[in-house]
Amino acid sequence: MPDRFGCIERGTSMPLWSQVKASLTMLIREDGLKEHDRLPSESELCKSFGVSRTVIREALSQMVNEGLIYRLQGKGAFVRGHRDEQKFVGTTMGFSGEMAEKKQNVTRKILRQEVTYPTPRISRMLQIDPSHPIVAVDRVMLVEGVPRLIVRWAMLQETVPGLERIQLESRSLYDTINRQFGVRLVRADRWIEAVSLSAPDAELLEVEAGKAALKVESVCVNEVGHPIEYYIATFLTDRSRLHLSVSSLG
The missing domain is CATH 1.10.10.10 (Winged helix-like DNA-binding domain superfamily/Winged helix DNA-binding domain)
Structure with a gap:
């Protein structure tokens, strides 16, 4: 050596x-x-x-x-090699869908999948009462076996009834809600901020606590303009970078 x-x-x-x-x-x-x-x-x-x-x-x-x-x-x-550009943050395409287009293997570690009630933040962002049931799916997304991001996702239960019982480790969440429940997301508002990883999130992403990351908060609406989906995605910026396309600037 x-x-x-x-x-x-x-x-x-x-x-x-x-x-x-x-x-x-x-x-x-x-x-x-x-x-x-x-x-x-x-x-x-x-x-x-x-x-x-x-x-x-x-x-x-x-x-x-x-x-x-x-x-x-x-x-x-x-x-490390090159950093992948993640375009799904600027579209309504899911992460798995984008990785499939790039012919990269995506696996998922499901942390939580259940019917529950929204936090005050989710209630406000989805414009629903705190007693309104939602389906929550928290997962770690891995690309070629390497942890890439954590997604904590929620959708109105009446939009995806029974989703909490569907096995999601081996399938795309967005493909599932589109094919099985006919859900179509047409527009999203997203907020991006720099964060330091908490100890639990750092352990999930197999890095040291306090490491720099990006947090993306998202609210998506359906065809009639009702907010039905909320998520927070946490990225490691040394493994990917976000790509947004902006048009019609005044």
Whole structure:
């Protein structure tokens, strides 16, 4: 392994972490590492470079900041490659539908799927009474096995009666509500803000707590203009970026 890395020169003006970073960057760009390939562990890198774990962690942190790698908690550091552009935030297309168009494999981890009552926020956004039942579906979306986003979704129960009993791990939610219930979403209002991941969300996305992410809040209406769908989606921005198309600007 040592011959794969450049030499570390001590006593120079270039910090050790910067030399490690330069060597690892060359390894990624010139040694044939592909997207999602795993880098050696921190202990292996310490041994190969002959430096402390602090030096290795600083080098890896800088590489994460520059978009060269990403980390999965408890699994290590991986080559990031390019970030996918997610266009579904600017349309009424679902995430699974967009990934299917890109021929990428999407899997889902269902966290919650039940009939419940809306929170005060959902009541206000859907313009319904707090006693009005909704179907809630919370899930983690994974692309090629890598967690990409968390979606906490709700829809009026009368719009999708029985959805809480349908197995959704292996199927698109939006394809299901369209085909099985004839739901058509025609317009959405969305709000996007930067957030720091809570510990529970970070664990779901397999990253460290406090990591930067984007939160998208959405309300969709049907053909007659009634709000029927609400969701909050939380994205990791080092794995994807949002693409919005805007027209008819004054």
